[in-house]
Amino acid sequence: MTSIQSANILILATDGYERSELRVPRDELTKRGAKVTIASIKTGEIKSWDETDWGDSVPVDIEAKNVRAADYDALVLPGGQINPDKLRADETALDVVRDFVASGKPVAAICHGPWLLVEADALRGRKATSYPSIRTDLRNAGATWQDQAVVTDNGIITSRSPKDLVPFVDKIVEEVEEGRHERRAA
Amino acid sequence: MTSIQSANILILATDGYERSELRVPRDELTKRGAKVTIASIKTGEIKSWDETDWGDSVPVDIEAKNVRAADYDALVLPGGQINPDKLRADETALDVVRDFVASGKPVAAICHGPWLLVEADALRGRKATSYPSIRTDLRNAGATWQDQAVVTDNGIITSRSPKDLVPFVDKIVEEVEEGRHERRAA
Numbered sequence: 459m460t461s462i463q464s465a466n467i468l469i470l471a472t473d474g475y476e477r478s479e480l481r482v483p484r485d486e487l488t489k490r491g492a493k494v495t496i497a498s499i500k501t502g503e504i505k506s507w508d509e510t511d512w513g514d515s516v517p518v519d520i521e522a523k524n525v526r527a528a529d530y531d532a533l534v535l536p537g538g539q540i541n542p543d544k545l546r547a548d549e550t551a552l553d554v555v556r557d558f559v560a561s562g563k564p565v566a567a568i569c570h571g572p573w574l575l576v577e578a579d580a581l582r583g584r585k586a587t588s589y590p591s592i593r594t595d596l597r598n599a600g601a602t603w604q605d606q607a608v609v610t611d612n613g614i615i616t617s618r619s620p621k622d623l624v625p626f627v628d629k630i631v632e633e634v635e636e637g638r639h640e641r642r643a644a
Numbered sequence: 645m646t647s648i649q650s651a652n653i654l655i656l657a658t659d660g661y662e663r664s665e666l667r668v669p670r671d672e673l674t675k676r677g678a679k680v681t682i683a684s685i686k687t688g689e690i691k692s693w694d695e696t697d698w699g700d701s702v703p704v705d706i707e708a709k710n711v712r713a714a715d716y717d718a719l720v721l722p723g724g725q726i727n728p729d730k731l732r733a734d735e736t737a738l739d740v741v742r743d744f745v746a747s748g749k750p751v752a753a754i755c756h757g758p759w760l761l762v763e764a765d766a767l768r769g770r771k772a773t774s775y776p777s778i779r780t781d782l783r784n785a786g787a788t789w790q791d792q793a794v795v796t797d798n799g800i801i802t803s804r805s806p807k808d809l810v811p812f813v814d815k816i817v818e819e820v821e822e823g824r825h826e827r828r829a830a
Contacts, residue, residue, distance in 0.1 A: 511698065539660075539725045543756075547777040570729075577780050591733040594763050598784035 462631045463491030465531040470497045470522065470554055470574075474540025477506035477513045479568050482623045483534050483630065484516075490631060495519045495530070499548045507538045522550040527557035532634050537569025537589060537619075546577040555580070559614075564633035566615035568626055572596055575614065584611040587618050613639035648817045649677030651717040656683045656708065656740055656760075660726025663692035663699045665754050668809045669720050669816065670702075676817060681705045681716070685734045693724045708736040713743040718820050723755025723775060723805075732763040741766070745800075748826060750819035752801035754812055758782055761800065770797040773804050799825035 467487050471480055484494045498504050498518040506513035527533075533555070535542070545551040552574070558565050559580045567575055572588040573595065575581050582600030587593075587609040596603050607622040608615060608629045615633060617626040653673050657666055670680045682705045684690050689701035713719075719741070721728070731737040738760070744751050745766040753761055758774040759781065761767050768786030773779075773795040782789050793808040794801060794815045801819060803812040 539729050543725050543777050546780070573781075576784070591729050594732070595759075595781045595784065598762070598781065598786075600784075 459637055460531050460634055461491075462487070462634055465492040465634050466529060467492050467494045467532050467534060467630070467634070468497055468525065468530040468554075469494060469534045469536065470525075470545065470551060471504055471536050472498045472500060472541050472544050472551075473505045474507045474538045474544065475504065475536040476538035476541070476569055476620065477508040478620045478623060479536035479538065479571070480506065480516065482620075483536070483566075483627055486627045487630065492634075497522050497525050497554065499545065499551050507540060522548070522554050525554050525557075527554070527561045527563065530558075530563070532564040532566065532630060533558040534630065535565070535567035535571035535574050537567075537571040539570055542570050542573040546574055552577055562613060562638040564613045564615060564630060566626065566630045566633075568617040568622065569619050572616050575599075575616070580614060584614055585609050586611065586614065586616045588616060589619055645823055646717050646820055647677075648673070648820055651678040651820050652715060653678050653680045653718050653720060653816070653820070654683055654711065654716040654740075655680060655720045655722065656711075656731065656737060657690055657722050658684045658686060658727050658730050658737075659691045660693045660724045660730065661690065661722040662724035662727070662755055662806065663694040664806045664809060665722035665724065665757070666692065666702065668806075669722070669752075669813055672813045673816065678820075683708050683711050683740065685731065685737050693726060708734070708740050711740050711743075713740070713747045713749065716744075716749070718750040718752065718816060719744040720816065721751070721753035721757035721760050723753075723757040725756055728756050728759040732760055738763055748799060748824040750799045750801060750816060752812065752816045752819075754803040754808065755805050758802050761785075761802070766800060770800055771795050772797065772800065772802045774802060775805055
């Protein structure tokens with residue numbers, strides 16, 4: 459069993475991530491004692507999307523190409539319309555998602571973040587949720603889409619939007635402390 | 645046969661449409677004599693996305709809920725990451741897309757615009773293209789995705805990005821002049 463106080467959590471994002479969907483998990487998981495690392499497909503800083511326009515930035519800690527899933531206990535995928543659309547077109551980002559899915563460690567995606575799980579073909583036969591606009595993409599990828607604040611299936615945690623951030627973070631903590639799942643490779 | 649000079653073309657978009665993907669079809673089709681009408685899910689103006697940030701606006705001519713496909717010869721769906729994500733969550737916009745698909749009239753979508761064809765389930769068994777980031781969504785919706793400037797299958801015209809706008813518009817003209825297709829209802 460992993461305590462959240464000794465857990466290493468990776469957040470993968472790039473320009474256009476929804477600001478609250480990166481900051482709230484980062485700040486809440488840090489408060490509970492976890493070490494949180496921000497990975498991206500670029501170096502320097504990544505610029506948020508703050509509801510209706512570009513917002514402030516956060517520094518990038520590690521490039522996606524240098525991430526080893528073995529070094530972390532869970533992966534968090536924020537949404538935004540722009541961020542996952544860029545990440546899903548980048549093979550180094552997809553490799554990170556695929557490696558975490560294959561590892562059986564918790565993978566948590568919120569809002570438009572589940573597009574990355576679609577791209578990694580990680581939702582086939584699983585229950586999941588997302589921002590409602592992309593539910594057809596999740597269903598077409600083989601998911602059973604559910605209109606719930608947080609849906610967990612075999613360590614894959616999904617939520618609908620920023621209003622679900624509290625149960626989303628709580629579920630990440632719960633799944634990290636529960637440990638890894640037996641999961642088929644993606 | 646419909647001449648482009650007497651054709652009525654509907655463009656459906658909302659805030660966050662990629663500027664060139666609305667303006668180039670609008671201006672080029674107008675130059676060739678067509679009457680072009682802009683429909684949206686809001687009244688007033690819709691604000692463009694100009695490559696990396698919000699751009700200028702265009703006036704809305706008609707609300708989606710008041711559109712009758714019978715009044716037009718073709719439908720054009722610009723992309724942008726934000727615009728189709730908003731439209732696909734709006735039933736009045738989807739009704740417009742479904743009505744045009746069912747009518748057999750040409751439906752042309754570029755870049756991220758094909759998400760609306762995914763939402764209307766109009767691509768099953770068809771060849772299509774799109775911005776590459778969403779090709780998995782098209783494939784999962786039953787399309788055979790092709791990396792070509794313009795793909796036409798039974799009057800459904802798709803293109804990849806703004807760099808394909810010239811052949812995209814040319815194909816719209818060609819399909820409008822060819823007339824309607826026998827197409828199963830969506």
